Amino acid sequence: MSFYYPTKQPSIAMTTLVRLDRRLPFAGEVTVRLGARVEPDDVVARTLIPGKPMEIDLTAALGVNAKAAAKLIRRRPGEQVQMGDTIAGKRNLGARQVRAPAAAVFSSYDDKAGLATLTPMGEMYELDAHLKGIVMEVFANQGVSIETPAAIVRGIWGMGGERHGVLKLLVTGNDEELTPELIDAKSTYAVLVGGSFVTAAALRNCVQNRVRGVIVGSMPAEELRAFLLDVYTPAAYMAGASAVDWPMGRLGWQFPPPPLFPSLLPSAAPENTPTAMLLNRQGRSSEAPFTLIVTEGFGRMPMSERAFELLAAADGQEVAISGTTRLRGGLARPEVIIPLPRSSVQGRDLTASQQAPAMRVGSLARVLSGSYLGRIGKVSALPPRPQLLPSGILARAAELTLSDGTHTLLPLLDVEVLE
């Protein structure tokens, strides 16, 4: 996926070919065949996820020291035990015994600390297709690759994982706020499209109405903070952050924010990776109530006209969204994929649209920083030499004519070509 690095992928594409790899966190079984047509809810692969290891202090339970307890262990490492099975203890009647609290595998015993480790039996994890399309490749025991022609909008940040649902347009313009009153029972299970920004109150309404996704142009930082504070339990909040800051865990105030749930753990745990699975299993971070995708950034800015037009045109269609955002260590950017019927793109070469066009005079481009952030304009000049910017910095720049006729000079790095 592209991020801010001037990559070769467009952030907004009307028709392109999307190919999505779906992989299990651990080896498992693939349940679909090559060439199969899949719907978003179809299970494409599954595997057993091991449980969270439990530690049992044998010295305390048996009343002996760690060395002595080692001699009383009745299980070998790797042996399966059922709930209530004896793990350790003397064989005589009435002697203290330690029993397994759940069905598990006896993993190990630490004879320095006197701790026995049990790993509970796994849970079945099913991976869905997420996207309507055709299975173009099968990775044995790992997953599949699904392909579909689609329109795509990539956001700048988001929260929450993969969802799919019907796109529902709630505003009439890209500069219109997604207010709480707009969200009601009719929004249930939908992916909502707003214009400019959204408030904490509106997001609370989304939780109440079981909304699956929210796509907006921007979000004021204090509204997001208010919403997260609302979702966090006070204890988690206190443990994770000081009172005035964003509840970002011990790692400090960083991005992306943690899952929308009580968590003492550092954020930025990628989804669908072993670590994330582990966190989920530990009950410390469960699924976010909905997925939020922001296209422009923090603040109160309208959604980029292009993105809004595309989303508005897809009102009522089934879309696949993902809010996963990572800035470093495996860049990920949130995205909205709108699958298109194959017939609608018949005979067209979609591979070209997988690459962002080069910047040239006349290109349609989006502004990525400063007071014009999110605005769209035409590149009116591309001076070959570095230009003196209003800030006094000299850099390669492009001159843009915005839709309202304003001329502005922007560094090349702050401009994104759309077409």
Next chain:
Amino acid sequence: MADEQATPKHKVESILSADVGSLWTRVALVDVVSGEYRFVARAVAPTSAELPFGDITVGLYNAMAELERLSGRQIVEEGHLIIPQLPNGNGVDAFIAASSAAPAMRLVLLALNRDITARSALHAAESTYTNVLDLLTVDEHLAEGEKPLPEGEWLSRQVQRLVALQPDVALIVGGVDGGPVVPLLKLADVVAQTARQRVVQEQSINATPTKLPVIFAGNQSARGRVAEKLDEATDLRLTENVRPRLDRERLASAQEQLDNLYLQKQLTAVPGYRRLASWTENIIPTSLAEGIVTRYIAAQYNRDVLIADVGAASVGGFLTNEAPSGASPAAGERGFYRVVKGDFGMAYGLPNLLRQVGAAAVLRWLPFTMAESELVEWALNRLLRPLSLAAEERDLQIEHAFAREALRYIAARMREQANPGARPAYDLLIGSGGLLANAPNPQMAALLLLDGLEPEGLPTGSVELALDSTMLLPHIGTMAAANPAAAAYVFDRDSLLWLGTAIVPLAAVANPLPNQPAVTVTVEYADGGDPLKVAVAYGELRVISLRPDQRANLIVQPGRDFRVGGGERGKLVRTMGEEVKGGYVGLIIDARGRPLRLPSAEAARIATLRRWQEAIGAAAIAEEQAGALPSLSSQPDLPPIATRMALSPLPESEAEAAPEPYADDEIPMAEAEASDMAISPASDDEYLPPWLMADAPDEVAPSPAPAPPQEEANATMPPWLLADQPADQPADQPTDQPTTRPGAMTIPPWLLGADEDEPSNVR
């Protein structure tokens, strides 16, 4: 390739140096020109560690392609570096690299108590790219006023805490040498259990278990028993005690292990690193390279120097000075201190910085009013698009406000480490990093350094300000380890842009009255001309014209309640023997007092900031200066660093004879003369760097073009303005005849600390 480079017969003339940062990859080419190592060209491209590339060598190739275009020399052929240099001039003899592309190490500190050893541990941890997650101490409950927990419960609680933090490394410290051992074993137990749990967790998800790296830098008599507990479960590294005695701090050994860990664990995990490592054996963390350069300058020129680096993902300060008597290290020895905040920085590190210092601290540096929420959003948006450049003045001011606070944090940490209770002494201050190097004018960079670091000009009374405008310092540090002669030449000739000298009168009484005369400075220009006499009031900042090619003698008369440097209150001081050097800003008299104070009232605060900016000339950005900004090539060809200003108190008799300070301060200041630089890059119209192009444009083909002659090259765009362009186009290619270049030295003596003669190649 690396083998060839290592053979002793192979003479190294041309060196390609790469600095792979978290956002930008910079390459620099050094070659022998007219018998001397000179900097030839440099280029920059975004680092490509992240998707869709996921390989740092992509960004490196991009930068090298740009370098090929600029230098007219082919460096890469079919994806391979051409090493050694070919007779036709293509290729290079050696390739060296420094990198800070990996995210900071997530580190937990374990110490006996919060006060002494924990502080030393923090000093050690904040010397390279680390993110200190938490501090765990045995005496924690005392601070919180709680009763101690039963042993077992305490242990399991701490283990839980550490497991949840997912550290990359644990640093255990505690006790002076020969102190009690048992409490340290408690800490070792916590780490041992954490490491075991980590292994179990990793096994449960079928991952290959890894041993947690642990550095033990505590009481040396506990080594054996700690090792017993940790050897099996962890990747244990034993180092010297960071606090062997209560009055002594010894960080070097622990710092070295942290550097090693960053190199071995973090950098190797960066996508593409292994490929880079296969090109050269000489890769070091960038912070290490900057440390080497600092010590090099100190040793070579006998200067007390501070290098401050404001980067995208980290901020650092590197100081070396002569230790005051009685301090550790022993008096007379050189102390070396480095502070690196791996989680601060102007892009990825902004939110951490904001969290650390608070929004109010940043906002006070803005010469306009901004709401706190707006600042927060600005920082978050910058984080989302880390490569953004400040297009508008407002953005630049915000960036600089953040940089000021980052520097202030570094300065505070440095103070704590280097000279508790006093300000660190240094007489040369070098600003480094993209933000400073790209500042619109030298005045702005100078003000940023003065505001951020508040130098006091100790002990001599003045401090020289310089800018690493070509961003060569990390390269020079890397080079110094591999080829000291090259490093020496390049540093001497091509590296620094001199901003000027700052005189800092200090208040000698608690609350001096504002607007009373703080200092009167008489400037006697070495090239003749009328002497200038300028009186500066307390609270003011003044600049006196002193161009880079000018020298002057100074007579500095502090006001009644003021002193200069280590001098006495009200005592006149003057330059002795050596003249003060000029710079692109001039002679700066910073009588604003220390610490700097900003009025709390909004309007007054803004007025004060504006006044300072105007005083130093930073406010006058852009147009009138654009064509006249300095470049290295326009610097007069003088031995750049050898002059050292030493303001010394006058002998009693002379002091009496010295003229009385003028009553008024209205003495005309000469206009700063415009440098004769012209902007006229002749070629490359329509050229876009390859990494900016979606489709590879035809004209990018790196066909070696003939190198322009030196004179023409000097007339190109000032590199100071243009981070992406070279300062000098290549001059004559080295001839086949042996040069007089002394290349015999292999290990720099200043690295060994040996008493060898100065390298003869450095004047």
